[in-house]
Amino acid sequence: MTQGGAARRTVLGAAVLAAGTGMTSLAAGTAFAASASAAGGGHGDKGHRGLPYPTVIGHRGASGYRPEHTLGSYRLALDLGADVVEQDLVPTRDGHLVCRHENEIGGTTDVADHPEFASRRTTKSVDGVSVTGWFTEDFTLAELKTLRAKERIPAVRQRNTLYDGQWAVPTFEEVLRWADREGRRRGERVWLHVETKHPSYFRGLGLGLEEPLARLLRRYGRDGRDAAVFLQSFEPSSIQRLSRLVSAPRVVLLSGAGTRPWDFEQAGDPRTVADLVKPEGLKWIAGFAQGIGPTMDLILPRDAAGRLGTPTTLVKDAHARGLLLHPYTARNENSFLPAEYRRGTDPAAYGDALGAFRTYFEQGIDGIFTDNPDTGLLAAEAFRPGRRPVNG
Numbered sequence: 001m002t003q004g005g006a007a008r009r010t011v012l013g014a015a016v017l018a019a020g021t022g023m024t025s026l027a028a029g030t031a032f033a034a035s036a037s038a039a040g041g042g043h044g045d046k047g048h049r050g051l052p053y054p055t056v057i058g059h060r061g062a063s064g065y066r067p068e069h070t071l072g073s074y075r076l077a078l079d080l081g082a083d084v085v086e087q088d089l090v091p092t093r094d095g096h097l098v099c100r101h102e103n104e105i106g107g108t109t110d111v112a113d114h115p116e117f118a119s120r121r122t123t124k125s126v127d128g129v130s131v132t133g134w135f136t137e138d139f140t141l142a143e144l145k146t147l148r149a150k151e152r153i154p155a156v157r158q159r160n161t162l163y164d165g166q167w168a169v170p171t172f173e174e175v176l177r178w179a180d181r182e183g184r185r186r187g188e189r190v191w192l193h194v195e196t197k198h199p200s201y202f203r204g205l206g207l208g209l210e211e212p213l214a215r216l217l218r219r220y221g222r223d224g225r226d227a228a229v230f231l232q233s234f235e236p237s238s239i240q241r242l243s244r245l246v247s248a249p250r251v252v253l254l255s256g257a258g259t260r261p262w263d264f265e266q267a268g269d270p271r272t273v274a275d276l277v278k279p280e281g282l283k284w285i286a287g288f289a290q291g292i293g294p295t296m297d298l299i300l301p302r303d304a305a306g307r308l309g310t311p312t313t314l315v316k317d318a319h320a321r322g323l324l325l326h327p328y329t330a331r332n333e334n335s336f337l338p339a340e341y342r343r344g345t346d347p348a349a350y351g352d353a354l355g356a357f358r359t360y361f362e363q364g365i366d367g368i369f370t371d372n373p374d375t376g377l378l379a380a381e382a383f384r385p386g387r388r389p390v391n392g
Contacts (some may be wrong), residue, residue: 036200047226048249048290048324051083054087054383055367056376057193058082060101064371067151067160068108069099070167071178078182081377084191084230085179086369089172090198091207096141097172097216101152103198106133109147109169116164117143126201127262137205144169156333156348158376172213176220179228189228193326193369195253196231199238200263210238214245221331223248230326232293235263236276236285243288251326252276252285273298277314282321291324291366299327299363308359315364330376356381 059071062080069088077085090103096139100108103126110133120139123132136144150164151157170178172194179190196209201208213231217223224248231242232251239250256351257274264271275281277298285292294314301309331337335347341356343349353372355378360368370376 023060027266028263051191051367052380052384053367054361054365054380055326056081056373056380057084057086057326057367057369058373059086059369059371060088061085061149062371062373063152064157064332065160066163067167068101069170070149070163071170071231072163072167074175074178075182077373078186078190080372080374082373084193084367086193086195087172087175088195088197089209089213090136090349091140091202091209091212092136092141092144093179094140095207095212097209097212098136098141098144099170099172099175100136103136103202104131104133105136105147105169108152109134110147110165111147114147127198128265131271137202141171147304156335158348173216173220176216176222176258180220183228191228191230192222193232193251196233196235196238196242199233199235199241200266210241210245214242217246217248225249230291235261236288237263237267240288240348249291250289251291251293252289253328254298255295257298277312277317279317279321282318282323286321286323289323289324291316293326293328293369296327296330297362299325299365300338300360302338308338308340311363319364324366326367326369327365330360330370330372332375334370358382 024329027216058074058077060068061070062076062082063073066073066076074085087099088101089097090100091097105111112250118132120134121132122135122138123130124135133280145168147169148165149167149169152161154161175192179192183190194213196213199209217227217229221227222229225247227248229248231239231246231248232253233239233257234253236252239252242250254273254276257277258272260272271281276285277294282292299314300311303309315325330353332350332353333348334344334351335343337351337353337356341352343351353375357368357376361379361383368376
């Protein structure tokens with residue numbers, strides 16, 4: 001993808017500035033008030049069915065404005081009105097679960113600036129892909145805590161680099177404690193959306209993710225059917241394993257139609273994502289999960305020019321089997337938007353993100369992952385409450 005200088009809309013920038021000074025934004029207050037009203041005093045009261053519809057999920061926090069998977073990013077997501085905040089989990093060498101999008105941390109921490117770790121740079125095959133860098137499984141937690149987080153795509157989000165070095169890599173247990181504190185402070189349970197990353201790969205290293213995750217969920221009271229957490233993975237077998245360990249709601253993530261989950265590759269299962277989004281595939285998923293997290297292209301395909309095409313029947317088919325849909329990922333920058341919503345030629349400038357979000361919500365999705373929770377909330381408010389989606 002082409003990358004250039006960062007840009008922001010004035011109104012969204014003002015909202016971020018207000019949140020960064022500790023002021024809870026008007027949008028955040030509106031979201032939490034709506035949640036309390038919808039669920040009789042708190043959107044945890046009815047489990048995930050009590051969440052606002054459509055649900056705004058802070059993708060890696062508010063990663064459009066802060067380095068991803070930091071407590072600063074998570075906190076800002078709540079301040080900007082996110083209903084749920086996402087974490088991706090990978091393990092350290094000594095078995096602690098930490099929040100990083102990938103186990104390779106050269107792009108999201110300052111590890112390259114630490115000469116004591118220079119010899120740990122290596123090349124590995126992760127889910128069949130050759131990756132060079134530094135990997136969490138080669139560090140103890142104590143070693144990892146000497147590093148500082150930084151912006152992953154600085155050419156696109158130059159303003160985010162202002163916050164490089166401000167936060168350490170959080171453990172998932174630290175996030176659970178933070179979420180409990182924030183919940184008490186805000187008067188609402190803080191919902192999390194937790195992904196097991198590369199679970200087959202890590203299980204092969206003796207670092208299985210599901211068992212330590214389940215232990216933490218039980219320890220912090222997030223293991224029940226109405227727990228304020230979603231569990232997600234691109235590997236259906238990880239979700240099946242979690243279904244035997246805890247009762248919290250579970251979501252199968254789905255990548256491009258022609259791809260196969262890595263656990264399917266290893267098991268010799270010939271099915272692709274295209275098979276899983278057919279009625280029989282969705283019926284199979286509904287046997288152990290409550291939802292799917294498809295890439296938006298599986299709902300609204302793009303043509304060769306990057307413009308949106310005719311919607312598929314995935315929303316209708318998934319809902320017919322009782323599955324909710326949390327597609328990914330909506331962002332403000334031109335480089336991530338469908339062609340008809342881009343504005344100008346700078347790929348890092350903001351396009352008509354609100355227009356794109358509204359088109360996504362019109363499909364009847366139950367929620368959306370977004371790097372920009374304030375944009376998502378503003379667009380979602382037109383569909384809350386009582387608005388019927390066009391494909392409903």
